[in-house]
Amino acid sequence: MASAAIASSSSSFINQRRNDVGLSSFSPNTSFYLSNAKKKMVSKNIVSVMAPQSQRTPSTTGSVKTGMTMTEKILARASEKPQLSPGENVWVNVDILMTHDVCGPGSIGIFKKEFGQNAKVWDREKLVIIPDHYIFTKDERANRNVDILRDFCNEQNIKYFYDINDLGNFKANPDYKGVCHVALAQEGHCRPGEVLLGTDSHTCTAGAFGQFATGIGNTDAGFVLGTGKLLLKVPPTLRFVMDGEMPDYLLAKDLILQIIGEISVSGATYKSMEFVGSTVESLSMEERMTLCNMVVEAGGKNGVIPADATTYKYLEDKTSLPYEALYSDEKARFLSEYRFDISKLEPLVAKPHSPDNRALARECKDVKIDRVYIGSCTGGKTEDFLAAAKVFLASGKKVKVPTFLVPATQKVWMDVYSLPVPGSGGKTCSQIFEEAGCDTPASPSCGACLGGPKDTYARMNEAQVCVSTTNRNFPGRMGHKEGQIYLASPYTAAASALTGYVTDPREFLQ
C-alpha cells in the first residue's frame, strides 16, 4: 500500500518535471538564447592544462566530436552523454547532495510530500547534512530545525550527519563541523569531475576542486532526495585567465572582488566561471575555495578550477573514493575570456551595498568603521585567520574597534588554537589575536554572516559600519538594515581593525 502510494506520487512528480523539460527545452526563449549564445561564442587560445592519469576506469563520456569546457564535460559524464552544448537541458546523476538546517527541513518536507511519508532517500551515503547556520541561539524555531534534521537522519540512517546536541560546548560534539562549504571540503566530499548540489547558493565553493557544484532550491532538493537526479541546463562558460605573481599583500578575496567589480553582479548570470592561469595555479585549495565561493555574487551558475597537484595533495588524506578529473578541451568554446595581470592589482573592498561596488582599499581610508568581522565560508578558513594574524603580528599594535572572529568549522577553530603562525616564534593565531585585543574566537558556525536570530554572536544589532571577510553586503545581511558592510580580504579586515578606518594592508605588511 505504502509503496504503491510512493510509486504513484513519485511518478506524477517525475512526469510533471518531464513536462517541464519539454516546455523549457523548446520554448522560443531558449531558441533565442541558443542562437544568441552561438553568435557570441568565440574560440580562444587557451592555457593548455595537462590531464593527469585517470584514477577511474574508462571515461563514460565517449568520443568527443566538438571541444567542450570542463563544466560541459562534467555534466556530460553525469548525464551519460558523449557531447553537450550550452543551453541543453539534461538529467544529471548527482554525486553528492548537501543540505543544512535552514533549507533541510523544507527539502525533507517536499520529499515526504511527493515521494511518501515512508519513502527512502536515493542513497544514504550521498547525502550530507550539516547543521551550521542558526546553531548557537535560544531561538526555538532555529533549534527545532536541527531537531528535524536529526529525526530524518535517524529515520533514514544517513551516513554523513554532522550533528550537534550540546550547544553550550561545541567541543563536546565530535561530529559537529560548522559551515557546510568548508566542512564539505575538509570531510572529503568534494572530488574532481563530480556533481555536487546543495541547498545553499555558496555551494559553488566546491568548484575549487574541479567539480560542478551549484546551489539549488528546496523543491529541486526534494526531488534529488527521491531520485538522485536533477534536470539542469548546461551553462555557457566565461573564462578568467589570471597571470602574474600575486603580491604578498593580496589574497584570493581581492581577485574575486576585482572580477565581480569588472563584470557586475549580473555579469555571469547562469554562466560557468572557469578560473585558470599561473596565479590560480599558485593558489592553495582554501584560496581557490574563496575564489569559487563568490561566483554566485556575479550571478554565476558555478565556478571551476582545473584540478592539479595541489588538489590531489589536499585530497590525499580526505577521500579514498575514485574520481576522474576533467579538463576543458583545447578547442572548447568560451562565451568570453577575461585576462588579468594580478601583479598590478591592489587591495580591494566592495562598498555597501553590493559585492560589485568595488573600490581600492586605500581610496576608502577616510571611512570610519565600528567593527570588524572575520569569519564565514569565504573568510573564516584556517588560512584566513593565519592571514589576519600575520597583519596583527607585523603591526605589534592593538585593534581600535571590536574585532569578532568566527572560525568556519571545528577544525578551523582547533587550527586557530594550535597552528604556529609563521615568523611568530611559535605563537598561535589565538595568542596573537588575544595580544591584539580581539574578541575570543567564537564557536564555529555561519555566525553573523547572515545576521541570524537576535542573540547570534556578533550580529549587527545597530546601524554600524563593518569591515567583513564575508561575501554579501546587502542591506540587513548581517543584522541591522542600516548597517554598512565593506567586504574585504582578511589582510584588509585586520589592517582596518588596527586603525578603525578602512585600511590598505600595505600599511602594515610592507
Ligand code: SF4
Ligand atoms: S557562512 Fe554565510 S555565506 Fe557561507 S553558508 Fe553560512 S550564511 Fe551562507
